[in-house]
Amino acid sequence: DTGVSQDPRHKITKRGQNVTFRCDPISEHNRLYWYRQTLGQGPEFLTYFQNEAQLEKSRLLSNRFSAERPKGSFSTLEIQRTEQGDSAMYLCASRQQSSGANVLTFGAGSRLTVL
Amino acid sequence: QKEVEQNSGPLSVPEGAIASLNCTYSDRVSQSFFWYRQYSGKSPELIMSIYSNGDKEDGRFTAQLNKASQYVSLLIRDSQPSDSATYLCAVDTGRRALTFGSGTRLQVQP
Numbered sequence: 001d002t003g004v005s006q007d008p009r010h011k012i013t014k015r016g017q018n019v020t021f022r023c024d025p026i027s028e029h030n031r032l033y034w035y036r037q038t039l040g041q042g043p044e045f046l047t048y049f050q051n052e053a054q055l056e057k058s059r060l061l062s063n064r065f066s067a068e069r070p071k072g073s074f075s076t077l078e079i080q081r082t083e084q085g086d087s088a089m090y091l092c093a094s095r096q097q098s099s100g101a102n103v104l105t106f107g108a109g110s111r112l113t114v115l
Numbered sequence: 116q117k118e119v120e121q122n123s124g125p126l127s128v129p130e131g132a133i134a135s136l137n138c139t140y141s142d143r144v145s146q147s148f149f150w151y152r153q154y155s156g157k158s159p160e161l162i163m164s165i166y167s168n169g170d171k172e173d174g175r176f177t178a179q180l181n182k183a184s185q186y187v188s189l190l191i192r193d194s195q196p197s198d199s200a201t202y203l204c205a206v207d208t209g210r211r212a213l214t215f216g217s218g219t220r221l222q223v224q225p
Contacts, residue, residue, distance in 0.1 A: 033212055040123070042203050042215030043159065056212065091158055103149070104213060106158040 004107035006092050012113045013082055020078045021110040025094030032075050033104060034067055035091040043091055049075060082114045118142060119206050121216035129224050134191040136219050138204030141185065147207035148180055150189045153218065154200045163189060194223045 005024040013019050025032045030051050035043035046065065047057045051072035064082075069075040079086055089111050093104035120139045128134045136150075147166050151159035165171045165178040165187065177190040187206075191198055201218040208214055 035215075040217065042119075042121075042205075042217045045212040045214065048212050103161060103164060106160070109158050 004092055004094055004105055006090075006107040006110050008110060009108060010111050010113075012115065014115050015084060016081055018078065018080045019082060019112060020076055021090050021092075021112075022074060022076050023092030023094075023107060024074045025092070026096075026105060027073075029094035029096050029105075030072065031095045032069060033093045033095075034075070034077050035093065037089045037091055037109075038087075046077075046090075079112075082112075084114045087112055087114045117216070118208065118214045119204055119216035121202075121204050121219045123217060124220040125222045126219055127222045127224060128194050130194060130196060132194050132223075134194045134198065134221055134223070136189040136191075136202050136204075136221065138187045138189075138216055139185055140187070140204075140206045140214075142206070142208045143182075143185065145182075145185075145206045145208050148178070148187045149205040149207075149213065150176075150178060150187075151203040151205060151215075152200045153203055159203055191221075194221075196223045196225050199223045 007022045032049045034046040037043045045058050046061050047067045049069040052069050064080045067077045089109045091109045092107045095104050118141050150163040152162050153159045163176050163178040165180045171178045175192045179188045199222050201220045203218045204216040205213040
């Protein structure tokens, strides 16, 4: 296992289209997080899973965004009817609950450009 | 007031100097504090964590925490051009997800 994997690395889409990102966490990590990062800003929390349960969603998360982690392993983040303001880097991170402190390991990110 | 505040920089230091990066946070119940380094176009990578008041040293890096002042800092000794990056302060507020500052861009001049 080489870490957190994200796919695709880059996605260019037209406004109004749907996009889906996939994240494969480190295999023994039961917690998975999605963050969004725009230029000049720090990562902004979107949502979080413990195993297959989605335990928290940011109030900033539009209803056009949906995330799943059906078997407690990989996760998908779907954005429906994309808008130009959705252009950002979408970061996935994972951690093991039993590791104590909230130390996250990030994937390389999926960069979305909405034209 | 932002939950985690950092000066956006850029902070420019000459090679070999000490770089000092600062962060303040608003939630007094915060327990864990982290510094991540992010190179342009890359994802954040953890470089330091600190949980109790005082200093914690790891190689050229020293993290300092003062909970009474709600202040965290990162010192980088003998700065190298390869240290040029954005440094993100992150705070565990107990809401299960880390809260990040907007980052400080560090430039180390050769």
